[in-house]
Amino acid sequence: MAASRPTVLLVDDDPDLLKLVGTRLTSAGYEVVAVESAEAALARLSVQRPQVVVTDLRLQGLDGMALFQSIRASDPALPVIVLTAHGTIPDAVEATASGVFAYLTKPYDPAVLLAKVAQAITLSGGTDPxxxxxxxxxxxxxxxxxxxxxxxxxxxxxxxxxxxxxxxxxxxxxxxxxxxxxxxxxxxxxxxxxxxxxxxxxxxxxxxxxxxxxxxxxxxxxxxxxxxxxxxxxxxxxxxxxxxxxxxxxxxxxxxxxxxxxxxxxxxxxxxxxxxxxxxxxxxxxxxxxxxxxxxxxxxxxxxxxLPALAERREDIPLLANHYLGILARKYRKEITGFSAEALEALMAAPWPGNVRQLANVVEQCCALTTTPVIPASLVTRALRENPTEVLSYAEAKARFERDYLIQLLKLTRGNVAEAARLAQRNRTEFYRLLRRANLQPGMFKYDHLPDVASGEEAES
Missing domain, CATH: 3.40.50.300 (P-loop containing nucleotide triphosphate hydrolases)
Structure with a gap:
């Protein structure tokens, strides 16, 4: 069965321009849904999710930025491209800082618009079958x-x-x-x-x-x-x-x-x-x-x-990044709406030797450090630099193994330190010191149904 064409939701209150842009997008291979107002666009979005929205800035009723804010609130992974005949540099800066994927002025260059649409579809999460x-x-x-x-x-x-x-x-x-x-x-x-x-x-x-x-x-x-x-x-x-x-x-x-x-x-x-x-x-x-x-x-x-490596399924990177971002924004209690276009490009270009687990770590670092609703490329670059692989240092690997080993001993002995120390061939004083270093309490294991203290609460991997 042939794959369905990517859908573009086109919003403009000028019927002639709506027809012109729609024709160009259709000729480029896209399925175009054209509406003449932000209100009509929101109604359409409630029943069908496109891969990208292209909207005029000046509209009767809600304007293009109001439409963008509504989309961002309900679907932060959906890219929005703004077209305007009244654009200024401050307007463009403000729009892109808010998370608009691209800000193009009229008369627009058709080649630039098509390139931006293609880029947005590539970098967007798209649908999740x-x-x-x-x-x-x-x-x-x-x-x-x-x-x-x-x-x-x-x-x-x-x-x-x-x-x-x-x-x-x-x-x-x-x-x-x-x-x-x-x-x-x-x-x-x-x-x-x-x-x-x-x-x-x-x-x-x-x-x-x-x-x-x-x-x-x-x-x-x-x-x-x-x-x-x-x-x-x-x-x-x-x-x-x-x-x-x-x-x-x-x-x-x-x-x-x-x-x-x-x-x-x-x-x-x-x-x-x-x-x-x-x-x-x-x-x-x-x-x-x-x-x-x-x-x-x-x-x-x-x-x-x-299972393919993440580098072999790069189209999933934006989808995964936005998925983790939604989870982590709630964890850190931050109002984060998404990644900038440059940040998504950086994520797409990274080698990802640690695969999806590394991606989740990078997104979490960005989420913890961001001070803006849209995560900038600089934070992604920093996180990638500090998380080049999933390989642990010797000290980290030793600490992780030691904690897992102690957990298994305590599970086996149901929290009996004397028995656990005997199995480990260590005296009780030294064993207690190891427990303190691993932040483990023997009482946590004196139950028939034990909590998963090794992994903690989760969200992939």
Whole structure:
């Protein structure tokens, strides 16, 4: 099916000019909706979202700037181009500072207008097809590459086949896994996620498979593993390529027999779990090098989905940036209406080695530091310079690992510091010092249902 043409909403109270500009835009391949007043434009916007609005400044009734302000209040990602026969430099400065995409004076140069319209459509968020589908509403995209992945994911979701999601760090592998779960017959069951690369081997085994009382030193009570916790639902194994070899053998047995045997247990328990795994590594290469079991690979990769890097879906950058901006503006309690055209250009041109996660970080820094309703290019440039990649420094990586390790110990021991210190082979005084440095309180873990203190409240990724 042919893709629909981009729509331009054209507003001018001069019928001759409306016809002339409309004809030029239509000849350039655009779908044109022409109206003669701001009021008519707002009525049209309530039933159809164009990709760009081109409006005269002087109109009967509401003027072009009033129309722009109304649009900005309800849809900050929709670009507006203002045409005027009465423009001055101060007017242009004020309009662009307010967030108008472009300010062109009449008589206008048709080539310049067409270039600005094309640029606005490229840089605007456009529509969000994923938002129309509840199962993947958290995945913000309009790119063809992502639509292909989502189409495949929707088909896979209907069955129970194991899925391997491949993609660079920060591309949103867990978001896709959650979407598959939401689209599956298991949607009413639990979705349980674990990062196989963030937990030490001895803790990972207990977290996944559980243990019985007395299974090892400090195991004073039984612990239900995440595989059993996911019974009737989906288990998401993030960074499966980092799973230790011995645990790969145990996981393979679960996949083959659909039974799990907790550490120290004599009997196994039947489980009904759908497995989705993810990795940024090349698992085929890991198999060839003997770092990952071939039989486990084929069990996990019945269907493989590959998420594109953000640099491969650049048309999504403005859409994602405005999506995060809306969330973060509320978080910081700021009246932020959008990015300047130059700021969007800077976002579009960036290499994004950290993918969507890096983009969210850049937008958050801009949101935290901006003092104007429209985020200028200077803030974007600064944020990009200070967030060149998602690679952590050694000290940051060590601190993050240490905190995750302490959290897992406290979860395992239900906040018993003496047991946790014994498992970590540290004395209690030193262990308390580590907890203080990581800003962790043992009392947070003395409950059956624990808060997710590792990730905190969220919004992708």
């Amino acid at each position: 994923a938002a129309e589908s509840g199962w993947c509403r958290d995945i913000v995209t309009r790119s063809a590459a992502m639509q292909t992945v989502l189409s495949e994911a929707k088909m896979v979701a209907a069955g129970d086949a194991a899925v391997l999601i491949q993609g660079e760090s920060g591309t949103g592998k867990e978001l896709l896994a959650r979407a598959i779960h939401q689209a599956s017959p298991r949607r009413e069951g639990p979705f349980v996620a674990i990062n196989c690369g963030a937990i030490p081997e001895q803790l990972l085994e207990s977290e996944l498979f559980g243990h019985v009382k007395g299974a090892f030193t400090g195991a004073h009570r039984p612990h239900t593993g995440l595989i059993q916790t996911a019974h009737g639902g989906t288990l998401f194994l993030d960074e499966i390529g980092d799973m230790p070899t011995l645990l790969q053998v145990k996981l393979l047995r679960v996949l083959q027999d659909r039974e799990v045997r907790p550490v120290g247990a004599i009997q196994a328990t039947r489980v009904d779990v759908r497995f989705i795994s993810a990795t940024h590594r090349d698992l085929r290469q890991a198999v060839e090098e003997g770092r990952f079991r071939e039989d486990l690979y084929y069990r996990l990769a019945v269907v493989t989905l590959k």
